[in-house]
Every structure is written in structure tokens, then in C-alpha cells.
Amino acid sequence: MGQAEWARDLARNLLEGPLPRRWAHTQGVAARAESLAPILGEEADLLTASAWLHDIGYSPALVVTGLHSLDGARYLRDVHQADDKLTRLVAHHSCAVYEATERGLIDALNAEFDQERPELVTALTYADMTTSPDGLPLEVGDRLAEIHSRYGPEHLVSRSISNATPCITSAVHAVQSALGRR
Template sequence: MVNSVGHADWAHDLAKGLLQTTLPRRWAHTQGVAERAASLAPILGGETDTLIAAALLHDIGYAPDLVDTGMHQLDGARYLRDVVGADDRLCRLVAYHSCADNEARQRDLLDVLTAEFRHEQPNLAQALTYCDMTTDPDGRHLDVEDRLAEIHSRYGRDHLVSQSITASTPCILAAVKSINTALEHSRARNA
């Protein structure tokens, strides 16, 4: 069984093996999300390694060999749980990243998601949402509003993913605001 503590290197190798060749742009995004996660150490302390591992693993459900339901959050979390034996916290973070319950609702998978995985602590879930939603597909950092616009542009407004993002926007914005506030407080304390 693999646990989340001290396993950012393990998560890096797993994600790289699943994404680098088949989905190089997704791999670039994943690396940018992990870089963003590392930058949150001042507010997460000992939880930073768990967040980095989750950031590296958050999109593995897109890997062609892992696609089952079409909901990458659920497919990735199931792979981590059922195949890899990953720590339950990592599975939960992947399952619910970036307000995934809204996409599950759109796909009629909410009952499945909630039956298989419970929510993770708000601080880590918000931090992962922050990292994902402030990193573009090429791994560059950007404002959340630009990231939301990029997703809508890439998928088109009528696509299920765009509809899910629209439903998730209040949750996403609240997560980004919460993390930005925590970072501001941390900087003020250390100034």
C-alpha cells in the first residue's frame, strides 16, 4: 500500500509514466500544477507533500488506459485506489479536485462518486483547486478568470465540461480566494 506522506517522487514517476508520452500537454499542465502546489508550503506546512502528490496525480484519469467512465477525476481515483493501492487521502483529492461533484452530477455519476469516495479536508481540496485553476494546459500560471475562459474556449460553451465548469465557478472562485487570502496573511506575518 502506498501512502501520501513523502511520496511526491513516487507520484511524479507514476504520473509521468501515464501522461508524458500519450498526453504531453496534460503532463506539462500537471507539472505546472505541482509547481504551484510546492509554492503553497508557507500555508500548508507538513501537508505540502500530500498536495504535491495530489497535484501530480490529479489528471491521470485522462490517460487512455485508465478511461472508464469518462470522468477523469473518478477514473483516476479508482486507478489509484484499485490498482496502485494509494492512500485514501490522495484518492479523495483526485476524485473531487476542482469541484468535480458538479461534473459528476452532469454525467449522472454523483451517486457513484459519493458512494466510493468521501470529501477531503477543505484546506487541501481548496489548495488543489487553486493549483489546477491557476495553471494553464501548458503549465504556465495565470489568473483564475483566464483559466476559466480558456476551458470554455477549448471545449466550447455547450460541452459537458464547460457546463460543469460553469456550475463549479462559484466553488472554484471561493477556493482561489481562500488560498490567496491565506497566502496574503502568511506574507504579512513573515514581513
């Protein structure tokens, strides 16, 4: 079984029952990640695996700190002894440092998980931030607006997304440029 298939089965077990909408989103993000195979070459399977797993930290069984990227990455590291590249991508997906800062967890996140290579980091951010909560493709601007409307102006997640917006949009544009060169 490839890494992506293992990741899909694990994500399904953690998300499909308790969080069906998050599972729909995850399937869309994985499909988006698969579409990046032409620019990722040998690392396409790793990127798809990270897409399947990026939101498992939302699973009620895994919530510890409330920072889903950190909770998911710790679970992969500690329970499954998962590949370092995979845990790093999940830990830092979609510019997680901004929400980590808001939650007072930035030191823990950075101490436990290094950043992966920019090509992989931006690819996962692109896949997540151009996929709707229901798993459908959408523009990054619409995705950011959707997060703001879902959480409301006072929420920590909305503040984090505002601060992360330049990081997210530059990642999406970098991947779109790479796709355009193909």
C-alpha cells in the same frame, strides 16, 4: 522515496507519452502546489502528490467512465492501494461534483470517495485552476475562459465549469487570502 516523488514518476508514465500537453499542465500544477508549502506545513508533500496525480484519469490507459477524477481515483485505490487522502483529493479535485452530476456519476463518486479537509481541497483546486494547459501560471478568470473556449458552449465540460465557477473561485480566493496572511 517520498509520496510526491512516487506520484511524479507514476504521472509521468501515464501522461508524458500519450498526452504531452496534459503532462506540461501537470508539471505546472505540481510546481504551484509546492509553492503552497508555507500554508500547508506537514501536508505539503501530500498536496504535491495529489497535484501530480490529479489528471491521470485522462490517460488513455485509465479511461473507463470518462469522469477523469473518478477514473484516476479508482485506479489509485484499486491498482496502487494509495493513501485514502490522496485518492479523495484526486476524486474531488477542482469541484468535480459538478461534472459528476452532468455525467450521472455523482452518486458513485460520493459513495466511493469522501471529501478531504477543506484546506487541502481548496489548495488543490487553487493549484489546478491557476495553471494553464501548458503549465504556466494564470488568473482563475482566464483559466475558466480558456476552458470555455477550448470545449465550446455546448459541451458538457463547459456546462459543468459554469456550474462549478462559484466553488472554484471561492477556493482560489480562500487560498490567496491564506497566502496573503503569511
